[in-house]
Amino acid sequence: MTGDASGTGIDSTVPHSARIWNYWLGGKDNYAVDRLAGEQTIAVLPEIVDIARASRGFLTRVVRYLAADAGIRQFLDVGTGLPTADNTHEVAQRVAPDARVVYVDNDPLVLTHARALLTGSAEGATDYIEADARDVDTILHGAAATLDFTRPVAITMLGILPFISDDEEARGIVRRLLAAVPAGSYLAITHSTSEASGERVIEAVRQWNAVAPTPYTLRSPAQIAVFFEGLELIEPGLVPCPRWRPDPDDGDSARDMDEYCALGRT
Numbered sequence: 153m154t155g156d157a158s159g160t161g162i163d164s165t166v167p168h169s170a171r172i173w174n175y176w177l178g179g180k181d182n183y184a185v186d187r188l189a190g191e192q193t194i195a196v197l198p199e200i201v202d203i204a205r206a207s208r209g210f211l212t213r214v215v216r217y218l219a220a221d222a223g224i225r226q227f228l229d230v231g232t233g234l235p236t237a238d239n240t241h242e243v244a245q246r247v248a249p250d251a252r253v254v255y256v257d258n259d260p261l262v263l264t265h266a267r268a269l270l271t272g273s274a275e276g277a278t279d280y281i282e283a284d285a286r287d288v289d290t291i292l293h294g295a296a297a298t299l300d301f302t303r304p305v306a307i308t309m310l311g312i313l314p315f316i317s318d319d320e321e322a323r324g325i326v327r328r329l330l331a332a333v334p335a336g337s338y339l340a341i342t343h344s345t346s347e348a349s350g351e352r353v354i355e356a357v358r359q360w361n362a363v364a365p366t367p368y369t370l371r372s373p374a375q376i377a378v379f380f381e382g383l384e385l386i387e388p389g390l391v392p393c394p395r396w397r398p399d400p401d402d403g404d405s406a407r408d409m410d411e412y413c414a415l416g417r418t
C-alpha cells in the first residue's frame with residue numbers, strides 16, 4: 153500500500169497488527185511503519201513469515217476439507233483479517249458454489265476492505281459483520297440473516313483467540329458459538345504456542361505487547377485442546393499447522409511450528 157491515507161480515518165503512522173500480518177503474508181496492504189514493525193519481529197523470530205503462511209495454508213486445506221469431504225455449506229469466519237489470496241468464501245465456493253460465508257472482525261481497517269470479501273458466487277452468499285468476538289449475541293443475530301442455524305455450520309477462529317487473553321473468556325466465547333449450531337457442525341482453530349521456539353517466541357510476543365493495543369497470548373497445546381472439549385477431533389488432531397493434512401507439494405510438512413491447529417466436530 154502506498155500513498156496518503158489522510159481522510160480515510162486510517163492512521164498510517166502507527167503500526168497495525170492486521171497490516172503487519174498482511175506484510176508477513178506477502179500482501180500489499182501495509183505501510184512503511186508496518187513493514188518496520190514486521191521486520192523487528194522477524195529479527196527475533198525469523199520463522200514468523202513461515203508461521204503466517206502455514207496458518208493461511210491450514211485455512212485453505214481445512215475449508216476445502218469441510219466443503220469437499222464433510223459436505224459443509226455454511227461458514228462463520230470469526231477474526232477474518234485483511235482479504236488476501238484464498239479467502240474462506242473463495243476456497244469454499246470453488247468446491248461448492250452455493251456455500252454461504254459470514255465474516256466477523258472488530259477491526260475498522262478490515263471493514264474498509266470488506267468489499268473484497270463480498271464478491272462471492274451468484275449461487276452462494278457472503279456477508280460481513282463488524283463485531284467483537286465477545287459480542288456473541290450480535291454475531292449470531294447478524295449471521296442468522298445469511299446462515300441457517302438449524303443446519304451444520306463450520307466456525308473458523310483462525311489466529312483470533314490469542315487476542316482474547318483471559319482463558320475463561322476465550323472458552324466462553326467458543327462455548328456460546330458452539331451452543332448455537334446443531335450436531336454435525338465444526339470448529340477450526342489456529343493458535344500460537346511456544347513449544348518449538350521457546351524463549352524467542354516469548355520475547356517476540358513481549359516486544360509486540362509493548363506497543364500493540366491488544367495484548368497477544370500464547371497458549372500450550374493442552375490449553376488449546378480445552379477449546380475442543382466435547383468435540384470429536386478430526387485426524388490428525390491438534391498439530392503444528394504444516395502437519396494437518398498437507399498437500400503433496402507442501403514441502404517439509406513434518407516440521408515443528410509454534411502455530412497449532414485442529415478441527416473438531418460437534
Ligand SMILES: C[S@@+](CC[C@H](N)C(=O)[O-])C[C@H]1O[C@@H](n2cnc3c(N)ncnc32)[C@H](O)[C@@H]1O
Binds near residue numbers: 230257283286311316
Ligand atoms: C492474526 S489475524 C488472522 C486473520 C485470518 N483469520 C488468518 O488466519 O489469516 C487475527 C484477526 O482477528 C481479529 N480480532 C482480534 N481480536 C478480535 C476480537 N476481539 N473480535 C473480533 N476480531 C478480532 C483481528 O482484527 C485480525 O483481523
